[in-house]
Amino acid sequence: MSRAVIDRCALAAVVVLLAAAPWALNALGATFWVSVLAEILIWSLLAASVNLLLGYVGLLSFGQALYFGFGMYGTALSVTHWGVGFWSALAIGVLAAVAMAAVAGALAVRLTWHYFAIITVIFSLIFYFLAMSAKPLTGGDDGLSFSAPPVFDLGGFKLTLGDPTTQYYVVFLICLACFALKALLARSPLGLAFMAIRENDRRASLIGINVYLMRWTAFVIAGALAGVGGALFAMFGRYASASYMVYHVSGEAVVWTIVGGTGTLLGPFVGTALLILFREFVSSIWESYLIGVGAIVILVVIFAPEGVVGAWMRLGRRSDGGETADAEPATIPAEAAK
Amino acid sequence: MDLVFALAINGLVWGLIIALIALGLSIIFGLLDIINVAHGDFFMVGTVAGLLVAERTGSFWLAIATVPIVGFLLGLLIERLVIRPSARLASLTIVTTFGLSMILQESVRATFGAQPRRMAAPVQGTVPLFGLDYEIYRLVAAGFAIVCLVAFFLFLNRTKLGTWIRAVRHDHETATALGIPVTRVCAFTFALGTALALIGGAIAAPITTVEFRTGVDILPFCFMAVVIGGLGNLQGTIAAAVLLAVLEGLVTSVTDPTIARIASLAVMCAVLLLRPRGLFAGATR
Numbered sequence: 001m002s003r004a005v006i007d008r009c010a011l012a013a014v015v016v017l018l019a020a021a022p023w024a025l026n027a028l029g030a031t032f033w034v035s036v037l038a039e040i041l042i043w044s045l046l047a048a049s050v051n052l053l054l055g056y057v058g059l060l061s062f063g064q065a066l067y068f069g070f071g072m073y074g075t076a077l078s079v080t081h082w083g084v085g086f087w088s089a090l091a092i093g094v095l096a097a098v099a100m101a102a103v104a105g106a107l108a109v110r111l112t113w114h115y116f117a118i119i120t121v122i123f124s125l126i127f128y129f130l131a132m133s134a135k136p137l138t139g140g141d142d143g144l145s146f147s148a149p150p151v152f153d154l155g156g157f158k159l160t161l162g163d164p165t166t167q168y169y170v171v172f173l174i175c176l177a178c179f180a181l182k183a184l185l186a187r188s189p190l191g192l193a194f195m196a197i198r199e200n201d202r203r204a205s206l207i208g209i210n211v212y213l214m215r216w217t218a219f220v221i222a223g224a225l226a227g228v229g230g231a232l233f234a235m236f237g238r239y240a241s242a243s244y245m246v247y248h249v250s251g252e253a254v255v256w257t258i259v260g261g262t263g264t265l266l267g268p269f270v271g272t273a274l275l276i277l278f279r280e281f282v283s284s285i286w287e288s289y290l291i292g293v294g295a296i297v298i299l300v301v302i303f304a305p306e307g308v309v310g311a312w313m314r315l316g317r318r319s320d321g322g323e324t325a326d327a328e329p330a331t332i333p334a335e336a337a338k
Numbered sequence: 339m340d341l342v343f344a345l346a347i348n349g350l351v352w353g354l355i356i357a358l359i360a361l362g363l364s365i366i367f368g369l370l371d372i373i374n375v376a377h378g379d380f381f382m383v384g385t386v387a388g389l390l391v392a393e394r395t396g397s398f399w400l401a402i403a404t405v406p407i408v409g410f411l412l413g414l415l416i417e418r419l420v421i422r423p424s425a426r427l428a429s430l431t432i433v434t435t436f437g438l439s440m441i442l443q444e445s446v447r448a449t450f451g452a453q454p455r456r457m458a459a460p461v462q463g464t465v466p467l468f469g470l471d472y473e474i475y476r477l478v479a480a481g482f483a484i485v486c487l488v489a490f491f492l493f494l495n496r497t498k499l500g501t502w503i504r505a506v507r508h509d510h511e512t513a514t515a516l517g518i519p520v521t522r523v524c525a526f527t528f529a530l531g532t533a534l535a536l537i538g539g540a541i542a543a544p545i546t547t548v549e550f551r552t553g554v555d556i557l558p559f560c561f562m563a564v565v566i567g568g569l570g571n572l573q574g575t576i577a578a579a580v581l582l583a584v585l586e587g588l589v590t591s592v593t594d595p596t597i598a599r600i601a602s603l604a605v606m607c608a609v610l611l612l613r614p615r616g617l618f619a620g621a622t623r
Contacts, residue, residue: 060432107611114373117432118565119610125558126603133596248554251375251436258433288448290440297437301430302423 003316014266018172022165031164038168040269040276041175042236045229046249047256047268048182049222054254055263056191057218058198059112062250063120066104066127067223069245070097071230073131073138076240080146086235089149093231094224100127101223102216109215112201121247131242143241161235171232178228183265185221194218198263255297261307270308342591343468349587351476351545353580354483358538359556360563361490362531364575367564369507369527372421372431376439378557380532383442384409384539385548386450389457398460398544402482405540406533413532417525439553446550454549475544482541487576490534494572503527559583562606568616577618 018041022034046068053059074096075089084092104123111119131138138144151170152159161167185191193214196204205211234240252275260271275293282289304311363377387408391401416438424434461478464471494500506513506523514520546552562582567574582602589598609617 062432107607110611111614114367114432114569115610115614117373118561119607121558121561122603122607122610126600126607129596129600129603133594133600254433255436258430288444290444291448294437294440294444297440298420298424298434301427301434301437302420305427305430 007313007316011266014269015176022168026165034164034168036276036280038164038171038236040273041171042229042232043253043256043276044269044272045175045178045232046226046253047260047272048178049226049229050250050253050257051260051262051264051268052182052218052222052225054257055267056186056194056198057215058201059109059215059218060117060254061108061120061219061222062117062247062254063104063122063124064222064226064253065245065247065249066120066124067097067101067226068230068233068249069124069127069131069240069242070100071227071232072234072240072244073230074227075231075234076144076146077137079149080144084149085153086149086151090228090231090235093234094227097227097230098220098224101220101227105216105219105223109212109219121250124245124247124250128242128245128247131245138242139240140242143239143243145239148235148238161238167236171236174228174232178225179265179269182225186265190214190217255293257307258305259296259300259307261309261311261313264307264309264313267307267309274308340468340470342588344470344472345587345591346584347467347472347587348476349584350580351480351483352587353583354480354487355538355542356556356559356563356583357576357579358483358486358541359535360560360567360575360579361487361572362534362538363560364564364567364569364572365503365534366528366531367569368572369503370421370425370431370524372425372435374531375432375435375557376416376442376553377435377531377535377560378553378555379439379442380409380412380535380553381539381542381556381560382550382553383412383446384536385543385546385552386446386539386550387536388540388543389455389548390450392457392460392543401543402537402540406537409533409536410529412536413529414525416532417528421528422521422525443550443553450550452550454547457544457548459544473545479541479545483538486534486537486541491572499523499526558603562602565606566609566617568618571616571618574616574618578616 018037021037025031025033025037046064049064049067050061053061053064071093074093076093078084078089078092104120108116108119108123132140134140148161150158150160151166159166161170193204193209196207196209197211197214201211204214230244233244256271256275257268258271259275260269261267275296278293278296279289282292286292300307306314359377359381362380363374366372366374366377384405387405388398388401391404392398395401420434420438421431424431459473459475461475463474465474465477466472494503502513502518502523503526505516505518506520506527510520513523559582560579563579564575566582567576567578582605586595586598586602589601
């Protein structure tokens with residue numbers, strides 16, 4: 001069996017496991033974990049957003065929480081003020097995030113590396129402070145709660161998020177769609193252009209790739225991914241708060257991505273899952289579990305900078321020598337890192 | 339009008355302390371090409387260490403003397419364990435220092451407690467200044483900061499080690515060829531930057547709250563000073579820190595502090611986009 005087939009089987013296994021998980025967990029009486037799993041899926045979208053920029057275009061953003069926050073507030077505010085339905089609220093949230101990313105990206109992608117990382121933090125800080133001071137609108141640190149509209153309301157048939165299992169499947173399907181689109185993107189000419197820029201932006205521009213436009217496109221798509229995550233998170237918690245826009249949240253997403261594997265399709269999900277499960281298991285017995293998270297991050301960067309999925313794929317290349325199914329794991333180009 | 343003066347003076351005092359911390363950030367960036375996200379937490383560790391030493395020994399001056407030594411040793415340790423092994427991936431050091439920041443904050447919370455504390459000023463009393471009673475300690479703190487800044491530049495410009503640091507900043511490879519122990523100079527510089535942040539913390543401890551989160555608040559401000567001054571431009575960093583703090587103080591007198599903070603973030607944004615080498619371009623790193 002060739003390596004590519006194994007990879008494809010592993011991918012299918014993950015999807016099947018996730019699809020069957022609520023059924024198994026409910027049978028075991030562990031309903032709580034269905035919600036944890038849904039939360040992991042939502043946060044993995046934020047990590048996927050970081051990954052799209054870092055892993056595919058080679059830009060490290062420390063401000064993706066801003067677009068997450070826009071998705072969250074777009075959804076929450078449109079439900080509370082306009083009383084729109086579930087799908088319209090999600091769409092408004094994602095649109096808000098995309099609009100913000102389009103504007104911020106037009107400025108931010110003029111810069112690279114350190115400067116890019118700093119300016120993304122500044123943008124998120126500016127809007128964090130704005131959200132904190134616009135308390136009547138956003139609820140500031142306390143946030144604002146609302147009740148989620150039903151997902152479908154077709155006469156007699158009504159589907160709401162009240163049931164954790166239904167909620168899980170809604171989240172699961174949307175996340176599945178996002179990751180599928182990301183996989184398609186990675187193989188499309190656009191994705192190849194992204195990776196060409198990651199490897200060497202000067203050479204990419206010489207072969208006719210518009211580097212600025214490509215980086216901006218990636219930034220907007222990343223903003224959309226984060227926006228979907230934020231919109232889902234608002235529906236999931238029936239809550240939006242400015243505290244999710246602070247740069248520590250963005251930093252956590254970067255951590256998840258790197259632990260999982262930069263530039264791989266499933267890396268962000270794997271990293272998010274590992275670290276959120278670590279939190280769920282360890283925080284009850286060790287209050288300062290973040291010390292552990294910090295140590296894990298440092299150890300991963302030093303000893304396995306390609307992350308969990310990246311290491312798995314490297315093993316595959318060694319045993320097979322053949323091509324792997326997903327995109328190559330990102331190697332941070334030495335030239336760009338200067 | 340008196341209030342404006344008081345806020346401007348407050349800004350000046352803060353600006354000098356921030357300059358000390360931002361200087362550490364700037365020198366670490368200039369030499370090692372590292373964006374040290376944990377730098378704010380070094381400051382926080384300084385405030386906590388200052389408070390604890392002063393509490394145990396009863397002498398604030400002893401705290402001022404010991405905290406930089408602690409900082410230097412801590413810096414050496416961190417450089418060896420975290421920075422050096424991850425330095426080959428320059429971009430990822432942001433991530434390792436972020437992990438470091440988590441470790442420092444949580445360690446302090448676990449040992450020192452989550453409760454914010456205040457520290458009594460070692461010099462009590464006030465002086466009349468522009469018709470206001472101004473706390474003497476704030477002036478003392480500003481004086482300390484100036485002494486440290488002057489000492490730092492004397493060290494950098496007048497000693498052999500300082501010359502080595504400047505040589506390595508200028509060109510790693512040539513410095514190696516000339517027989518400068520580059521690895522050790524880098525370790526020393528990182529430790530020096532850490533010590534600067536810790537002593538800034540110890541000086542600031544009596545005029546700020548002491549808790550595990552102060553670093554998160556101060557880090558963006560330090561970054562603003564470093565970026566507006568020009569990444570790695572040391573004099574620019576100091577000028578920008580003082581300028582920003584005084585400006586924020588003045589803006590605070592007419593509107594609320596959050597707006598002042600947003601305004602300076604917007605300024606920083608403009609500088610990054612229009613003059614990425616800083617306001618005082620010309621002097622490069």
